[in-house]
Amino acid sequence: MKLTLRVWRQKNAGADGAMSTYEVDGISPDMSFLEMLDTLNEELTLEGEDPVAFDHDCREGICGACSLVINGDAHGPERTTTCQLHMRSFKDGDTIDVEPWRAAAFPVVKDLVVDRTAFDRIIQAGGYVSVPTGSAPEAHATPVPKPDADLAFEHAECIGCGACVAACPNGAAMLFTSAKINHLNVLPQGAPERETRVLDMVAQMDDEGFGGCTLAGECATVCPKGIPLTSITGMNKEWLRATAKGAGR
Amino acid sequence: MTTFAAYATGEPVVDAKAPSGPIEERWDKRRFEAKLVNPANRRKQTVIVVGTGLAGGSAGATLAEQGYRVIQFCYTDSPRRAHSIAAQGGINAAKNYRNDGDSVHRLFYDTVKGGDFRSRESNVHRLAQISVEIIDQCVAQGVPFAREYGGLLDTRSFGGVQVSRTFYARGQTGQQLLLGAYQALSRQIAAGNVEMHARTEMLDLIVIDGRARGIVARDLITGTIDTYFADAVVLATGGYGNVFYLSTNAMNSNATAVWRAHRRGAYFANPCFTQIHPTCIPRTGDHQSKLTLMSESLRNDGRIWVPKAKGDDRPPNEIPEDERDYYLERIYPSFGNLVPRDIASRAAKNVCDEGRGVGPGGQGVYLDFADAIERMGRKAVEAKYGNLFDMYQRITDEDPYRVPMRIYPAVHYTMGGLWVDYDLQTTVPGLFAIGEANFSDHGANRLGASALMQGLADGYFVLPATINDYLARNPHKDEVDAEHPEVQEVLAQTEDRLNLLLSVDGDRTPDSFHRELGELMWEFCGMARTDSGLRKALERIPQIREEFWRRIKVPGTGEEFNQSLERANRIVDYLELAELMCLDALHRAESCGGHFREESQSPDGEAARRDEEFAYAAAWEFTGTGDAPVLHKEDLVFEYVHPTQRSYA
Numbered sequence: 091m092k093l094t095l096r097v098w099r100q101k102n103a104g105a106d107g108a109m110s111t112y113e114v115d116g117i118s119p120d121m122s123f124l125e126m127l128d129t130l131n132e133e134l135t136l137e138g139e140d141p142v143a144f145d146h147d148c149r150e151g152i153c154g155a156c157s158l159v160i161n162g163d164a165h166g167p168e169r170t171t172t173c174q175l176h177m178r179s180f181k182d183g184d185t186i187d188v189e190p191w192r193a194a195a196f197p198v199v200k201d202l203v204v205d206r207t208a209f210d211r212i213i214q215a216g217g218y219v220s221v222p223t224g225s226a227p228e229a230h231a232t233p234v235p236k237p238d239a240d241l242a243f244e245h246a247e248c249i250g251c252g253a254c255v256a257a258c259p260n261g262a263a264m265l266f267t268s269a270k271i272n273h274l275n276v277l278p279q280g281a282p283e284r285e286t287r288v289l290d291m292v293a294q295m296d297d298e299g300f301g302g303c304t305l306a307g308e309c310a311t312v313c314p315k316g317i318p319l320t321s322i323t324g325m326n327k328e329w330l331r332a333t334a335k336g337a338g339r
Numbered sequence: 340m341t342t343f344a345a346y347a348t349g350e351p352v353v354d355a356k357a358p359s360g361p362i363e364e365r366w367d368k369r370r371f372e373a374k375l376v377n378p379a380n381r382r383k384q385t386v387i388v389v390g391t392g393l394a395g396g397s398a399g400a401t402l403a404e405q406g407y408r409v410i411q412f413c414y415t416d417s418p419r420r421a422h423s424i425a426a427q428g429g430i431n432a433a434k435n436y437r438n439d440g441d442s443v444h445r446l447f448y449d450t451v452k453g454g455d456f457r458s459r460e461s462n463v464h465r466l467a468q469i470s471v472e473i474i475d476q477c478v479a480q481g482v483p484f485a486r487e488y489g490g491l492l493d494t495r496s497f498g499g500v501q502v503s504r505t506f507y508a509r510g511q512t513g514q515q516l517l518l519g520a521y522q523a524l525s526r527q528i529a530a531g532n533v534e535m536h537a538r539t540e541m542l543d544l545i546v547i548d549g550r551a552r553g554i555v556a557r558d559l560i561t562g563t564i565d566t567y568f569a570d571a572v573v574l575a576t577g578g579y580g581n582v583f584y585l586s587t588n589a590m591n592s593n594a595t596a597v598w599r600a601h602r603r604g605a606y607f608a609n610p611c612f613t614q615i616h617p618t619c620i621p622r623t624g625d626h627q628s629k630l631t632l633m634s635e636s637l638r639n640d641g642r643i644w645v646p647k648a649k650g651d652d653r654p655p656n657e658i659p660e661d662e663r664d665y666y667l668e669r670i671y672p673s674f675g676n677l678v679p680r681d682i683a684s685r686a687a688k689n690v691c692d693e694g695r696g697v698g699p700g701g702q703g704v705y706l707d708f709a710d711a712i713e714r715m716g717r718k719a720v721e722a723k724y725g726n727l728f729d730m731y732q733r734i735t736d737e738d739p740y741r742v743p744m745r746i747y748p749a750v751h752y753t754m755g756g757l758w759v760d761y762d763l764q765t766t767v768p769g770l771f772a773i774g775e776a777n778f779s780d781h782g783a784n785r786l787g788a789s790a791l792m793q794g795l796a797d798g799y800f801v802l803p804a805t806i807n808d809y810l811a812r813n814p815h816k817d818e819v820d821a822e823h824p825e826v827q828e829v830l831a832q833t834e835d836r837l838n839l840l841l842s843v844d845g846d847r848t849p850d851s852f853h854r855e856l857g858e859l860m861w862e863f864c865g866m867a868r869t870d871s872g873l874r875k876a877l878e879r880i881p882q883i884r885e886e887f888w889r890r891i892k893v894p895g896t897g898e899e900f901n902q903s904l905e906r907a908n909r910i911v912d913y914l915e916l917a918e919l920m921c922l923d924a925l926h927r928a929e930s931c932g933g934h935f936r937e938e939s940q941s942p943d944g945e946a947a948r949r950d951e952e953f954a955y956a957a958a959w960e961f962t963g964t965g966d967a968p969v970l971h972k973e974d975l976v977f978e979y980v981h982p983t984q985r986s987y988a
Contacts, residue, residue, distance in 0.1 A: 101899075102899065118623070120623040125628050128626070129626065135903060140895055141903055143902055145416065147589040148422060148424065148589045150425055150632075151730065152424050153415070153420040170733060176733070178736060205416070207537065209417065214525040214528050218525055221479040222404040223404060223523070225479070228475055229434070234490050235486075236488050239483050239484070239486040240483075243515075246518065273481065
């Protein structure tokens with residue numbers, strides 16, 4: 091396959107960025123999208139040009155590092171991570187736009203790499219169970235109904251890639267935040283901190299400059315792990331419940 | 340230059356920390372004998388933890404909970420992305436919830452046997468003991484393990500054992516356990532007890548007056564190279580499988596931290612013990628950047644086969660039952676498809692070498708779920724393996740519910756690593772290595788679902804107990820002076836190395852060298868190794884290294900985000916580590932576990948150990964790039980599990 095790529099190039103956080111156009115040839119449909127970019131970068135390197143910077147690591151769809159907006163869609167046309175997108179999803183002769191996540195709370199570091207540390211700070215605000223090592227009771231002391239365990243798992247699958255934010259017209263982080271809150275709040279182990287968790291995490295999310303939610307639903311549409319939009323409903327319920335109880339900081 | 344193979348043998352290395360006495364009591368005894376640091380003094384002591392995977396994440400969180408000041412590093416943009424996250428199948432624990440005859444002793448026994456009698460009994464027993472606490476800890480953190488309808492934890496059996504002791508969270512156990520550790524770490528970051536440096540990569544170790552006192556690290560965004568000081572340094576930087584270029588490791592997983600520590604005096608043990616995982620998706624072409632593993636839990640229900648006839652290129656569904664060779668079931672009737680990884684991998688290689696492989700290039704075997712779907716129903720198969728099937732389909736564009744999967748072995752895990760004593764301390768005082776970065780628990784072969792167990796055992800329970808002893812004996816006195824000549828020298832060497840990489844301006848990319856080295860290692864130091872092949876590799880590696888420094892091209896500068904520079908710098912270390920791996924493989928003229936020497940096999944092609952000569956761990960001492968290292972042997976004594984040739988027939 092022969093393709094035209096229009097790629098966002100930006101030297102660093104302070105510099106202005108622009109789209110640059112590159113041609114790549116000999117692309118196999120079995121390549122992953124990132125392997126296609128590897129091919130481009132090998133050529134750029136040999137030509138003495140700066141290769142395109144992009145985040146990636148596990149390349150099996152679980153670490154959440156890869157983060158490209160492809161033809162306007164977070165992670166591209168398939169509902170998966172960029173690393174699991176294959177070139178068979180494109181046609182010979184296609185022109186493909188490649189951009190970084192676009193969100194106020196995710197500043198660009200270089201080219202297609204963005205700063206997602208705001209996500210870490212949301213987790214630090216309460217996305218955990220306070221159980222120091224060694225203090226845990228026997229694992230079978232508290233049975234967890236299977237439907238609850240499965241529901242927790244469904245939310246715990248979030249890989250923290252940030253596609254939800256990139257896809258949201260408001261740059262909101264509701265789906266990410268709600269996934270962690272639902273994961274922990276549905277479990278008996280998460281119950282003691284149920285109220286403070288939701289209030290603190292939501293407050294941190296707001297502090298980070300993520301936008302508000304208008305239930306556009308784009309987040310759940312692009313989520314490579316299929317975190318459902320109802321996750322946000324669940325978080326809102328938890329937040330109202332905690333607020334009504336007068337908990338929080 | 341053939342001098343590298345002419346290594347010298349030095350004094351034996353002894354694990355002076357493992358207590359004597361009944362094996363069940365050793366861990367308690369060590370914990371009692373270890374000195375403690377009083378809580379008020381802990382605040383004065385700083386521990387550097389490099390890496391945020393299962394071992395590093397759990398260690399950083401636990402040390403901070405204990406009151407130590409922790410400075411932690413990871414190269415990813417968030418500690419949550421360490422490659423432990425990709426582990427799929429599960430985590431072993433001797434809970435015996437199934438009442439199927441499991442016990443701490445059986446897990447200990449299985450692990451020593453599975454490691455083909457090249458691990459240390461004391462360490463393995465401790466691992467089995469701690470396994471039960473890990474599950475308690477993770478459940479309390481909210482790790483959503485799979486459960487039965489009664490609300491109790493579900494378990495499954497896993498490659499190489501006959502009891503059901505593997506706890507799992509669908510096919511994402513590593514992810515869920517890592518997020519548990521990450522969340523515990525996040526809590527400590529928020530509390531101000533952990534100073535977290537993400538996107539910061541360790542480039543060297545600082546040793547002052549014979550003790551590890553800090554690291555040199557590069558901020559990957561700005562390129563700034565800085566020094567960080569502490570009272571002890573913990574490396575939790577994972578394995579070195581990426582020496583092979585193609586492996587199931589993450590693209591950026593690397594050996595720089597352990598190799599730099601090795602160069603600064605830490606012995607490197609059993610580097611040739613690498614594990615080839617039998618159930619990976621075969622490669623499709625030269626563009627391949629990594630290999631994807633599919634959990635070997637698939638072997639619980641999938642049946643592995645190839646056509647009986649050579650060159651049979653009919654589609655699998657058109658090959659009748661009696662023309663298929665379910666070779667694992669045929670050769671190993673009692674374990675069948677569940678034989679340990681090394682045996683399953685080599686068997687796949689053998690049938691492919693016979694010309695019976697399937698798929699592109701004949702480098703694959705079938706893993707067939709037709710029987711499982713008929714027996715359990717598609718829904719049950721979907722519930723158990725759905726995400727793996729989806730992943731397979733996404734990568735190969737084939738539907739495994741209708742067509743058998745194709746699998747082929749790939750480098751997955753490295754049992755070797757920095758030599759550590761029972762306290763997980765390396766030969767450099769104050770330098771500890773935990774998780775895959777050390778060597779001690781898996782011997783020559785790791786059992787399935789034991790990596791997660793070991794990473795978390797080391798990080799949550801072992802290191803936080805043993806490091807006290809070191810810190811109590813070396814109480815904090817003065818900060819390290821940044822102007823200390825040792826510090827300045829390490830810093831200057833690091834800067835020189837990066838500047839040299841940037842200045843060569845040759846005509847080959849970092850990846851081209853990495854691929855070349857990887858292919859060489861796969862051919863000569865992969866699934867089957869020979870004296871002549873290893874000697875060839877040992878001759879070739881210095882040539883590649885020489886060419887590397889002549890022809891490498893790294894664009895850009897050091898004072899910016901520069902992924903080419905990161906990569907090139909890691910390859911510098913692979914080019915030395917690879918040489919040691921080949922030498923270790925050459926010197927160990929026996930087959931054991933993941934190390935298969937063609938010269939040492941039984942008449943029916945099984946690995947033949949040579950216990951009289953090789954019942955030791957090989958700990959290598961660095962003497963200089965390209966210079967022969969010194970071998971220090973640690974004799975392995977088996978008091979409880981008597982070495983036998985493994986039999987899975």
